[in-house]
Amino acid sequence: MRKVKTFTDLVFNPHALSKEARYLPSPLREEYMEAKHAVMRFDNGYGISVVKGDMFYSNGIDTYEVAVLKDGAICYDTSITDDVIGYVNADEVSNIMKQIQELK
Template structure:
């Protein structure tokens, strides 16, 4: 295994929900426009999806919602978790990323 990837290696882009924001009422448009998403795949076939925004399990500032991917699809049956993991900070995301990269 090469260098362990961490939170700092993630590249956040506007979440796909932000494309739909122009059709939403002004009262919720801003939070949808600010939603961010990063996806990273690892050599073992697993990956991570990290989202940030008030409509997720995230405070939209410095906590994130994490999903584990297997072959690019959300996976709910790993030793790490059987669901998405919400309200985790950057260090916790890095720890989860390390655990994912160690899966066989």
């Protein structure tokens, strides 16, 4: 039996948008530079994308925007959600991750 992955297993890196941020005017530049992104794929073909930053459905501090992935792309037709899920805390992210890992 595999261990269920949770929020603490996620590895956050600078969001891809931060690479282009140096060309943006301040304060937009700072918002993009501070954005973080984690992606995890699961054995069932699904995955999760978790972003943190003011330009997402996140307060940039301790809430996150989550998307369910299928084969690496955002999936809008699961029993979990039909959209991205915004303003969730770390415990809620863990719960969503558990649900994703149970998808068939």
